[in-house]
Amino acid sequence: MSLELKDVEKKVGIDTHIHSTNLKLEKNTINILLGSTLAGKTTLMQIMAGLDKPTTGEIWFNGENVTGKEVQKRNCSMVYQQFINYPNFTVFENIASPLKITGVKSDEIKERVGKVAELLKLSAMLNKKPDELSGGQQQRTALARALVKDSDLILLDEPLANLDFKLREELREELPKLFEDRDCIVVYATTEPQDALMIGGNTATLLEGKVIQYGKTLDVYNKPENLTSARVFSDPPMNIAEINKNGETFKINNNNVQWKSNLKIKDGKYKIGIRPHNITTYKEGNNSVEINGKVLISELSGSESLIHFTNGKLNWVSLSNGIQSKNIGEETKLYMNIDEFLYFDQNNRLVNHG
Amino acid sequence: MNKTLNQKAWLFVIPVFVLVAFNAAIPLMTVVNYSFQETFGSNVFAWEGTRWFKEILHSERFHASLGRQVIFTFIILLIQLPLGIGIALTMPKKGWGVPVCLILMSMPLLIPWNVVGAMWNIFALPEIGFLGNSLNSLGFDYNFTQQSGDAWFTTILMDVWHWTSLVVLLSYAGLNSIQPAYYQAAEIDGASRWDIFRYIELPKMKKVLTLAILLRFMDSFMIYTEPFVLTGGGPGNATNFLSLDLVKMALGQFDLGPAAAMSLIYFLIVLLICWIFYTIMMKDEGRS
Numbered sequence: 001m002s003l004e005l006k007d008v009e010k011k012v013g014i015d016t017h018i019h020s021t022n023l024k025l026e027k028n029t030i031n032i033l034l035g036s037t038l039a040g041k042t043t044l045m046q047i048m049a050g051l052d053k054p055t056t057g058e059i060w061f062n063g064e065n066v067t068g069k070e071v072q073k074r075n076c077s078m079v080y081q082q083f084i085n086y087p088n089f090t091v092f093e094n095i096a097s098p099l100k101i102t103g104v105k106s107d108e109i110k111e112r113v114g115k116v117a118e119l120l121k122l123s124a125m126l127n128k129k130p131d132e133l134s135g136g137q138q139q140r141t142a143l144a145r146a147l148v149k150d151s152d153l154i155l156l157d158e159p160l161a162n163l164d165f166k167l168r169e170e171l172r173e174e175l176p177k178l179f180e181d182r183d184c185i186v187v188y189a190t191t192e193p194q195d196a197l198m199i200g201g202n203t204a205t206l207l208e209g210k211v212i213q214y215g216k217t218l219d220v221y222n223k224p225e226n227l228t229s230a231r232v233f234s235d236p237p238m239n240i241a242e243i244n245k246n247g248e249t250f251k252i253n254n255n256n257v258q259w260k261s262n263l264k265i266k267d268g269k270y271k272i273g274i275r276p277h278n279i280t281t282y283k284e285g286n287n288s289v290e291i292n293g294k295v296l297i298s299e300l301s302g303s304e305s306l307i308h309f310t311n312g313k314l315n316w317v318s319l320s321n322g323i324q325s326k327n328i329g330e331e332t333k334l335y336m337n338i339d340e341f342l343y344f345d346q347n348n349r350l351v352n353h354g
Numbered sequence: 355m356n357k358t359l360n361q362k363a364w365l366f367v368i369p370v371f372v373l374v375a376f377n378a379a380i381p382l383m384t385v386v387n388y389s390f391q392e393t394f395g396s397n398v399f400a401w402e403g404t405r406w407f408k409e410i411l412h413s414e415r416f417h418a419s420l421g422r423q424v425i426f427t428f429i430i431l432l433i434q435l436p437l438g439i440g441i442a443l444t445m446p447k448k449g450w451g452v453p454v455c456l457i458l459m460s461m462p463l464l465i466p467w468n469v470v471g472a473m474w475n476i477f478a479l480p481e482i483g484f485l486g487n488s489l490n491s492l493g494f495d496y497n498f499t500q501q502s503g504d505a506w507f508t509t510i511l512m513d514v515w516h517w518t519s520l521v522v523l524l525s526y527a528g529l530n531s532i533q534p535a536y537y538q539a540a541e542i543d544g545a546s547r548w549d550i551f552r553y554i555e556l557p558k559m560k561k562v563l564t565l566a567i568l569l570r571f572m573d574s575f576m577i578y579t580e581p582f583v584l585t586g587g588g589p590g591n592a593t594n595f596l597s598l599d600l601v602k603m604a605l606g607q608f609d610l611g612p613a614a615a616m617s618l619i620y621f622l623i624v625l626l627i628c629w630i631f632y633t634i635m636m637k638d639e640g641r642s
Contacts, residue, residue, distance in 0.1 A: 051538050072544045080535040088557040098543040145543075 001027035001062055003048060003153060003185050008057035010043055010209075017043045019210045020057070025185050025202075030176060032196045032217065033189040035206030035232055041189035044206075045155045048187060050074050061152070076153035077146035081161045083138035085130040085145070091117075092126040095144045116144045119178065136167035147178065154179070156188045160195070172198055193235045197221065205232040227348035230273050236306060239274040239316040243343075255312045259289040259338055265351050273342040279318035279334050281307070287338040293318075298326040309334070388614035406615035416616060418591065419599040420623075423575060426510070426595060430574040431567065433514055438521025438566070439559070443551075445526055456526075459519040467516075471583025474512040478584075498585065502592030505585050509593055512580055517570060524566045528559035564635045568628060575624055596620055 003025040010018035018040050025031050033041040046052035047059065050071040058067045066074065077098070085094045095113045104112075117123045120140040130138050139159060146154055156175075160168045176199050179186050188199060196203045196217050203221075204214040205228075213220050213229040224230035231238050242253040245267050251258035252272070278284075279291070293309030293316070300306075305324040308317050309332065318334055326332055343352045389406055391399040410416050445455045465473075480486040480497045485508075489496040498504040532555065540550045556563075578597035581587065587594035587602070594602075600620065604613035 046538075049538075049542065051541065071538075071541045076542060078539065078542050080539065082533055082535055084533075084535050084539045086553050086557075089553070097545075101544045101549070142539075 001152060001183070001185065002060075004060040005044075005048070005054075006058045006060065008047060008054040008059065010040075010047060010052070011055045017209050018047070018054070021211050023204065023211060023214060025187065027185060028183065030179060030186040030188060030199055030201030032199060032201060032203040033187060033206055034191075034193065034196050034203050036191055038208075039206040039232075040209040041206060042157055043209075045078070045157055045187060045189060048153065049076050049078055049155055074153070075149070075151050076155065077149050077151040078155040078157065079139070079142050079146050079159045081158040083130070083135060083142055083162065085138060085141050087130060090127050090129055091122055091133070091141050091144075094130065094141055095122075095148050098145060098149045112148055113144075116148045119147070120144045136163055136171065139163060139171070143178070147182075150184075152184055154184055154186045156186065158189055158191065161191070175199060176201075193221075193233050196233070203233070205229045207232055223350060224273075224342065225350055227271060227273060227344045227350075230342055230344075230350075234273075234275055236276045236317045236319060239276065239279065239314070241272050241274075241314060243270050243272045244268070245270060252314070255314065257289065257291050257311070259287075261287075261338060261341075263343065263352055265343065269346060270351070271344040271346075271348065273344060274316075274336060275340065275342075276306070276317045276319035278337040278340040279316065280320040280337075281305075281318070281324045281332070281334060282320065283335045285337040285339050288335040289338055291334050291336055293332050293334050295326045295328055295330045295332055297328065298324070307332070307334075385614045385617055388610050389618055392611055402611060406611045407619070410612055410616045410619060413612075415599070416619075419594050419596050422594065423596040426506075426577070427571060427574045429510055430513055430517075431570055433510070434518045434521050434570055435563070435567065437514070438518050439525045439563075441518070441522045442525035442529055443555075445522070447530065456523070459522050459526075462516050462519050465516075467579035468583050470512065470516050471580040474508065474515075474580070475584050478508045500589050502589055505589060505593050509581050509584060512584060513574065513577070516580065517573065520569065521566045524562045525559055528562035529555060532558045560635075564632070567635075568631065571631070572624060572628065575627075 005021050005023040008018060008021045008023075009016070021044070033044060035041055043052065047054050050059075050066065050069055053068065058065055060066065061074075086097060089097065092113055095116060096109050099109045099112065113126075114123070117126060120143060122137065122140055122144060125133060125137060130141060133141065139162075143159065146156075160171055163171065172195060175188075186201075188195070188201075190196065200217050202215065203217040205212040205220060205224075207228055212232060213225045220229065221233055224233060227240070231240075241255075244251050244253060245265065247267065248260045248262060249258055250261060250270075250272075291311055293307070293311050296308040296310060296315070298305065298307045300323060303322065305320050305322065305326075306317060307320070307324065307326055308315070310316075341352070342350060345351050390402060390404070392402050393399050441459075446452055462470075475483075477483045478486045478498050480490055480499075486496055486498070495501075496504050498508040536554050536558075537550060540554055545553070576597055577595055578601070581593050581595060582598060582601075585593045587598040597620075600613060600616055603609050603616065
């Protein structure tokens with residue numbers, strides 16, 4: 001089983017929503033479409049589902065060209081950011097609805113709905129209507145409807161975005177388990193790099209209607225092909241600077257921060273990308289370099305501290321564990337982990353790690 | 355603890371009290387006053403108790419016009435609701451067609467009621483009216499001033515023309531508030547067009563349709579101006595609806611007592627039906 005997009009392109013009027021895309025998704029994989037809003041995630045999913053036709057290009061499923069095939073005749077299911085359920089059906093009827101339409105016998109419906117409901121902890125609510133449920137339960141119902149059908153393709157369009165923090169964490173942990181022993185392709189769209197890292201599988205980074213990179217999630221994270229992919233897959237945003245290499249010495253332009261590395265690349269100009277969690281208030285790893293910063297904003301996020309600071313023309317973000325309280329305007333010393341630096345050439349291609 | 359007493363707030367409520375008094379309470383109490391007494395003009399009153407109420411409730415004339423009224427309202431709702439929903443479903447959802455359709459739909463609603471009556475009167479005249487003349491030249495024996503069936507047909511047609519737009523506009527608003535994801539989800543489930551209408555659109559339109567039914571019920575149950583101008587309640591008493599009959603009794607025959615009793619009964623009927631209807635429709639809402 002595989003889903004393949006061949007040179008798929010989508011234009012609406014004069015706007016190109018999806019630039020020519022080639023993507024092959026394999027059986028039993030979870031594939032994450034990672035990109036900000038308007039990156040084309042939803043459009044891409046709608047094309048995969050058959051809700052929308054590509055302007056040019058073809059979609060192949062299991063070696064069959066399904067480009068013009070109606071959505072009703074395909075075996076897929078979709079979960080949306082909004083909690084979409086039939087408003088005047090009970091939870092049971094909602095979950096059963098795709099089975100009823102395809103004419104499954106009522107005994108079997110009962111059994112299958114029961115199973116899925118248990119899996120999603122909905123057993124106690126089968127007789128309630130959607131508007132009597134909490135947001136999390138409504139989304140679980142929508143998920144159950146997608147799972148009950150044994151679809152070949154399950155599309156999840158930012159399913160956790162409208163949930164509050166705790167429910168999101170909880171459901172995000174359960175999601176990969178739900179698909180573990182299922183014979184299907186799962187596509188999961190999200191704006192949050194954190195989602196991709198926690199769910200694993202494969203990730204495609206998207207920007208402005210283009211697939212930037214597709215591969216195993218950790219590979220894409222650790223070895224972004226280029227600066228764009230690295231930026232999409234970084235939250236808080238990646239810190240970037242122009243640097244100059246001279247022998248073993250690397251120096252940030254217009255700045256006195258420098259370090260030594262035996263990285264085998266030609267001398268000259270490069271760009272450096274540093275993830276915020278590699279700049280910390282304490283030393284991490286064996287090789288670190290100091291950087292002075294003037295604190296712009298210091299904020300806590302859970303048990304982590306985000307410190308926005310300036311150094312010369314640099315305006316960077318650092319992310320440290322624990323609660324590190326800093327005053328605005330305070331001069332502080334931070335440490336950057338040299339081993340985690342990403343170096344890009346003048347064409348923004350990654351040059352280290354590979 | 356000394357709470358300072360501040361009665362200034364009452365000042366702000368006074369205008370509302372005065373307004374309500376003048377537009378509702380005082381006129382209504384006048385009617386109540388008339389309904390229990392006999393008057394001979396020049397402010398001479400005699401107490402009659404519930405005599406007028408009993409008389410009205412047992413009067414065949416009242417039964418007849420109430421019956422006509424109920425049938426008329428029933429037919430109006432039966433035609434206008436499905437028709438209005440149907441039109442709303444076929445209206446475009448984006449592009450230049452939207453403002454065009456909305457303006458076309460609002461036109462009948464903007465025309466003064468007596469103008470509507472006059473328009474249709476001329477339109478339907480058997481000899482010179484476009485509708486009347488066309489029907490007659492097609493071989494139908496059509497004359498709304500002489501045949502009660504034709505009078506009903508014309509009155510209903512006029513009301514459908516005048517008021518279906520309201521149902522259309524309300525349904526259209528309801529339909530537009532449904533997120534596209536619902537339609538997509540249903541398509542993915544393999545739902546047919548009818549399923550989508552029955553299980554998504556209709557439940558999602560429930561609130562606006564409740565409003566549409568209430569508004570159309572009240573307005574058609576109290577219809578006066580248009581049939582007054584169109585048929586004047588005729589031929590004979592064929593289209594003599596409750597309001598028309600009430601005005602004839604009060605101002606034509608100057609039977610103020612019975613007319614006052616009738617208007618109170620009329621008022622209570624409208625109030626009761628609206629309340630029952632609203633309670634039933636909103637029963638589900640209360641639970642969640």
